Amino acid sequence: MTSRFLASILVATLGLSLSACGKKPETSNGELVIKIGSVSPLTGPQSHLGKDNENGARLAVDELNAKGVMIGGKKARIELLSEDDAADPKTATIVAQRLIDEKVAGVIGHLNSGTSIPASKLYSDAGIAQISPSATAVKYTAQGFKTAFRVMTNDAQQGRVVGTYAAKLGKKIAIIDDRSAYGQGLADEVEKAAKAAGAEIVAREYTSDKATDFTAILTAIKGKDADVIFFGGMDPQAAPMVQQMKRLGITAQFLGGDGAQTAEFLHLAGADGEGVIASNPGLPLASMPGGQAFEQKFTAKYGKIQNYSPYAYDAVMVMVGAIQRANSLDPKLSLAELEKTDYSGVTGKIRFDPKGDLAGGNVTLYQVKNGQWVPLETVKSDGQ
Amino acid sequence: MDIFLQQLINGLVLGSVYALVALGYTMVYGILELINFAHGEVTMIGAMVALSVIGALVGHVALPGVVIVAMGVLVAVPVCMLLGFTIERVAYRPLRHAPRLAPLITAIGVSILLQNLAMIIWGREYVKFPPILSSATHQVAGATISDLQIFILVLSLLIMAGLVALVQKTKLGRAMRATAQAPQVAALMGVNVNSVISLTFIIGSAIAAIAGVMVAAYYGLAHYYMGFMLGLKAFTAAVLGGIGNLAGAMLGGLLLGVIESLGAGYIGDITGGFMGSNYQDVFAFFVLILVLVLRPSGLLGEQVGERA
Known part of the structure; x- marks a missing residue:
């Protein structure tokens, strides 16, 4: 009797914890959660650049949350899930899969071309939009994936x-x-x-x-x-x-x-x-349309800008902008909106060509x- | 000819640093038959601690650059000695009679722990070595050699000679050699095996600290990740020369440096562009495979019976 009782408790708690893992996009207070992934090397020789990208993305997320985002008439909170790919192509696919399992609405990353390319296949299969702030290799957008975008001029x-x-x-x-x-x-x-x-x-x-x-x-x-x-x-x-x-x-x-x-x-x-x-x-930070304002905000919070953080910031803005226009957390709808992006960001005008490359960069x-x-x-x- | 000489000088300087780090691997292996994979990280900690001291002093005290660097080394060496002692005490001694795989795994664990600890303490950014050492260069038969290169080469050779003298001529050295040959018999003869092993780690770590400062000064930077590749290359050098053998580690280190340098410099021309300098590491490891196949105990592995 006791053992059966224990077993049922076990099953019940297991069921509970499983349902807790089931990604409900809504928190207890009825607020929607938009999960955005950010991937860059946070360990290893390029970790200073990786942290810079993450900080850029985080700055954008914090600002959007402070301003308040509404999706389908409901208040939404953006959550940034930052992953470390160590600039390593193998690790990149592992963390990409982790983000897909977390059901993110979109991914900002990866930092390197070598990691963005293998990960882009996974995001494409899962139908999740990926905007790399800094991958510049031609191949990244030349593979025919509709989900791969970048906000930087290519190589x-x-x-x-x-x-x-x-x-x-x-x-x-x-x-x-x-x-x-x-x-x-x-x-x-x-x-x-x-x-x-x-x-x-x-x-x-x-x-x-x-x-x-x-x-x-x-x-x-x-x-x-x-x-x-x-x-x-x-x-x-x-x-x-x-x-x-x-x-x-x-x-x-x-x-x-x-x-x-x-x-x-x-x-x-x-x-x-x-x-x-x-x-x-792109343009020098000082000549970027929003360069000086960005530098002030960023340095106050995180210190010196390394390189790509303004692009990571814009990538988040573009991603969330598309989700807002789609007015839905369905990645299919926001992907369609992402293609139509016409945004004036910190780094300049952001529009995508059919391949997902930045149109007309400097x-x-x-x-x-x-x-x-x-x-x-x-x-x-x-x-x- | 001047290009060849230049490559040889580059290789010897690089190799002498490999040799210094390789000594730490080989000393520990000689006594415990343990590959202390955390040794590369000890080198990194040495560089980082010295750089913290140097960074704090530069611009505040009016001393010549060499003195400031020496003060950095004087702090880094005891810190690394303590670190080496602690690593052995905490991660290896409790496992001394465990299967050989267990201490190998804790070694890798310690290595990852130290890397991440350094990342937390010193951050992800590269730490710059301030340009306080003489960067004067000399022309020798068409090749360029800098004061720093000469200094690294000479100091490395002095340290190696000192270590050989310690192992061969002193009572402590005799205890080390005895422990390496037969720890139980050595203990019966009145050798305190535990303190000999601790001292081996302490000496190896002190040398690693100096090597770390040299690397940081030579390349002008240090990073919490620098110990990994350096450790791997030094380990290769130790195996190349015959792990467990002091002279082997020195020979292996110098040889690996020269092979890498000449390999990277000439492989493109020799193969007519078919293979390029991207084969630099392949070349070094290919030589290692060759040595291991033809002489599994390394270049000097068998000729010298005693290990320490």
């Missing part, structure tokens, strides 16, 4: 601008990439554009996104008298690379992509960073002068 557009610029700086160009989907993709596009502009690629070297020693490949490049060294990769590699160039007596102009155009790069490279040129999709080139990134010129990408 084909950026690579064209940087490659053409590199050919203007010198005729002998050496290219290094970190073998990540982003670094390799950008370096390939730069190589193509530089060759088209009449430059010669004297060396193509490779490293990894965890390396700190580049003396071997830099010495090999030194032997080939390059005028320009382009690096496709992130700031934790770019900064020691620049220092090692100086130490080896290499005088070639160092050129980087958006992964190197960060506050962290300036901090780490110090005086050795002087004169470095790097590109970043690319800006910056140079380090007196320890600051100074915009050199902004090139309009060909608005495809």
Whole structure:
């Protein structure tokens, strides 16, 4: 008798806890909950950039909650579920599945192209919209998934601008990439554009996104008298690379992509960073329509902006905007609305082309002068 | 020729740091037959502690850069010694007679724990090594070598020589060698095995702290994640030279550095662009596989009977 009684209690509690796990989108006080996923590397060498993205998204969520969001006549609260993919493609698919199981309304992420691409297949199968604030590899939106969007200019557009610029700086160009989907993709596009502009690629070297020693490949490049060294990769590699160039007596102009155009790069490279040129999709923060206001709000709460947080902020706004217009938590309806996005955000005008790429983005080139990134010129990408 | 010399110098500097960290792996393995996977993290903690001290001093005291760095090292070394002692006491000693897999797993656990602890204390950002050391360079037969590189190379060799002298010439060294050969017999002969093992961890951790500061100074930065790859490479170096063997760890470290450097520098030209510097790590690990297949005990594994 007692054992049966115990068993029934067990079954009852199990049933209760299971139903508690069943994602009811409504809390006890009748408030709707909109779950938005955010994925970026929160551990590992790129965790400073990952935290920056999460903070950008969180700022947007907090503001929206403070303002109050209504869905279908009911008050809704946005909940940000932040996951760590450690910039690792395998982990990315695991956390993507976790978010899908949590029935999120949309995902802001991932930070890297290498993680966004494998995860995009899962989101597409689940019919959940994904907006990457910072994945720039062409492949991300070229796979035919209707759920993959980005709010940043892609590598084909950026690579064209940087490659053409590199050919203007010198005729002998050496290219290094970190073998990540982003670094390799950008370096390939730069190589193509530089060759088209009449430059010669004297060396193509490779490293990894965890390396700190580049003396071997830099010495090999030194032997080939390059005028320009382009690096496709992130700031934790770019900064020691620049220092090692100086130490080896290499005088070639160092050129980087958006992964190197960060506050962290300036901090780490110090005086050795002087004169470095790097590109970043979009406008400089100071020239962004909402740049200064964003910087004030962000720094008051989280400290220095690393790089992509304004894009993560806009991505949340665009995502929630679509859900609000759909007036429903059904991902199918909000996805249809997302395609029609026409939003003036912190980073500029956000509209998507049929592939999910940002329509008509800009690319800006910056140079380090007196320890600051100074915009050199902004090139309009060909608005495809 | 100057390019070759440059690659050789790069490789030797890199290799001497690998060798220093590899010593810690090999000393522990020699005595306990345990691979202390947390050793890379001890190196990282050494760099982080030293950088905290250096960061606090720079700009506030009017001392030469070398003195400030030395003060950082003077704080980092005891901290790491205490850390090494604690790790052994807490994570390995209770498992000394457990199956060999158990301490291996706690080693990995300690490594993850230290990484995350460092992330909480020092944050996710890279910690910059202030540019207070001389960055002057010298031209040697067409190759460039900096003061820092010379310093790292010389100090590494001194530490290695000191350790060899300690193990071969002192009473403590004899106790270490005895414990390595037969712990029970050593205990019967009056050797306090527990304190010998503790001292092994303490010495290895002190060397790791110095290696950590060197790496941070050389690359200009430190990060809570830096111990992972460094530890892996140093472990490879230790195995390459014959794990458990001091001279083997030094040889393995220097060799691995030179192989990596020359491999990355020349593989593209040798294979006509078919293979590039992306094979840098493959090259190093390929040599490791070759050594393990042909000489499973490592390069110097068998020639020297005594381990410590």
